[in-house]
Amino acid sequence: MRSFDASAPIVVVGLMGSGKTSVSRLLADALGRRMRDSDPDMRERYGASAAEMAEKEGPEVLHDREAEHLREALRDEPPSVIAAAASTVERADIRALLEPAVVIWLDAADEVLAERMSSGSHRPHFESDLRAMLAKQRARRGPFFEEIADMTFDVATMRPEQIARQVLNALGYEPA
Numbered sequence: 001m002r003s004f005d006a007s008a009p010i011v012v013v014g015l016m017g018s019g020k021t022s023v024s025r026l027l028a029d030a031l032g033r034r035m036r037d038s039d040p041d042m043r044e045r046y047g048a049s050a051a052e053m054a055e056k057e058g059p060e061v062l063h064d065r066e067a068e069h070l071r072e073a074l075r076d077e078p079p080s081v082i083a084a085a086a087s088t089v090e091r092a093d094i095r096a097l098l099e100p101a102v103v104i105w106l107d108a109a110d111e112v113l114a115e116r117m118s119s120g121s122h123r124p125h126f127e128s129d130l131r132a133m134l135a136k137q138r139a140r141r142g143p144f145f146e147e148i149a150d151m152t153f154d155v156a157t158m159r160p161e162q163i164a165r166q167v168l169n170a171l172g173y174e175p176a
């Protein structure tokens with residue numbers, strides 16, 4: 001188990017709808033850290049949601065911007081809690097940059113994630129069959145998530161509050 005390193009960023013990864021925003025918010029609040037989330041941060045910078053950018057400029061431009069957002073957020077001082085866009089794990093340079101970070105992987109079956117993806121309109125639907133889309137993304141990204149994760153949680157059975165508590169315990173974090 002790695003011990004709590006106050007100088008390391010915490011990065012929450014997983015497919016769309018896995019709860020990255022929810023868990024990151026709880027961790028950032030508990031630790032008194034800044035939270036970075038690609039969706040609201042990019043909306044502020046580019047004036048559009050991820051879904052709108054995918055539609056207007058194409059997925060490649062969107063994913064380049066998401067990768068750049070993560071590179072930038074990883075340089076924050078003091079370190080942030082970062083909800084990383086799901087696409088970023090596909091890039092080798094990003095996986096290398098995540099080496100010193102604490103990486104939390106959230107996952108559940110595609111049908112659970114497909115249902116939760118409908119909670120907002122910011123997410124691009126690259127295909128109308130969300131389960132099929134997630135299954136393809138899982139085939140590409142699953143091995144990378146596995147490679148970079150320090151901790152993994154089943155979000156079908158655990159609530160964000162339980163996950164955040166377990167992360168803080170595992171890191172040996174004790175509130176001041």
Ligand SMILES: Nc1ncnc2c1ncn2[C@@H]1O[C@H](COP(=O)(O)OP(=O)(O)O)[C@@H](O)[C@H]1O
Pocket residue numbers: 014015016017018019020021022023083116117119155156158159160
């Ligand atoms: N562990 C969980 N159990 C039940 N519902 C969850 C859980 N985590 C997130 N949710 C819900 O699922 C939806 C997607 O969560 P969100 O945090 O926005 O995911 P992401 O940022 O990974 O796309 C939201 O409606 C959220 O309230």
Ligand SMILES: O=C(O)C1=C[C@@H](OP(=O)(O)O)[C@@H](O)[C@H](O)C1
Pocket residue numbers: 014015016017020038039050051062066084085086087122123124137
């Ligand atoms: O998997 C993808 O290609 C994407 C995932 C989404 O991010 P989240 O995983 O934060 O929902 C979305 O906002 C992003 O622009 C594209």
Ligand SMILES: [Mg+2]
Pocket residue numbers: 020021022037039083
């Ligand atoms: Mg999110």
